[in-house]
Structure formats: structure tokens, C-alpha cells
Amino acid sequence: MPCYRCGARQTDPIRGASPWKRGVREERQVLVCPNCQSLVDWRADLDQCAACHSAGLVCRLGEIECRDCGHVRTADRTTDALVASDAPGLSEEVEAALSRVLRRRGAPT
Template sequence: MPCYRCGARQTDPVRGASPWQRGVRDESQVLICPDCQRLHDLDLDACSTCGSVALICRLGEVECRSCGAVRMARSDSGSALAGSVAPPAPGLSAEVEAALNRVLGRA
């Protein structure tokens, strides 16, 4: 999944914790690259209990990692329910095909 702001894709991680951050935007789990994390206006959803943006989506629920509050994801938002698979980024299938061709030695 690419960064929701700039579209950068994760590379193979080095040992240790990933520098990428998870967040929730419009009821969907998103990733934020290290460069975009430096921005102050990430436009992420916030916890209605404590105001934190440290949210995660799973199985139709949104959980705050700061205070532990859990709520059901709203299905009336413009995006799919949390926990669902996001549509692939444009051009992703072409990149995957090119990578397979390189690995499999296809012309």
C-alpha cells in the first residue's frame, strides 16, 4: 500500500521498527511515509474520546491506540468499511507485471 499523501511505496525494511506510520482517514487504514510524517496537516481521522490520531482499523472497528476507545466503522462514509482491501493504486498491475518479468527472465 503506498503513502496516501505522496504515493511513495515502501521498500524492503531494514531490521527494526518500520519508519512508516499507520493512520485512519475516511474510515480506511492508510500508511504515511517518513517524509510526509513531517507535515503537520495530515488530515487524519481523530479519536472522538481523546482527540489522538493514533487510530487503527480492523474488522470493521476503529481503535484508538492512545486511550483504547473502540467504535464501529461508519458505513455511510464515502469509502469502504475499515478492514476491507483498498483498490490497487493506478499502475500497480503494470509494475507487478514488470517485476515478475524481471524475476522470471521473460522478454
């Protein structure tokens, strides 16, 4: 899943926890890359908890839960809308990567 602000793709961290942050925007789980986190007001675009106004939300199976106070509510969108990806070009990137890998394996050495 890419960063919702800049579109950068997440890579696996070398060791330890990922520097990427999760949030909910328009009732969909989103990721925020470390570069976009350096912006002063990056949390302003994220949905906030109705109980404590925190932006520390996670979206799971049609529910949105606040990590700070534990408040849980049902998402207004359907589960299918929550799972669908709006990432442009992802299928093309996967197809190109598979082609490269399969071509290398099939080539004589």
C-alpha cells in the same frame, strides 16, 4: 500500500521498526512515509478518535480502534471498501516485476 500523501512505496526496513506511521483517513487504514511525517501538520488529514481526539487510530475488520485510549467503534464503510486499494498502477508494477523475474529464470546462462 503507498503513502497516502505522496504515493511513495514502502520498502522493508534494514533492521528494527519501520519508520512509516499508520493512521486512518476516511475510515481506511493509510501509511505515512518518513518524508511526509516531516511536514508540520501531517496528522491533521487523519481521522481522530471521538473520545480523546487522538490521530493514533488503527482499522481492523470493520472496526476503528484508538491506540491511545482504547476506544473502539464500528467503521461506517463496508469491509470490502476498507480492503480495496486505490493505488494507481500497482497491478501494472506487479505484472512488470513478474515479467522481469520470469524472463531472468527462463534465460539460458
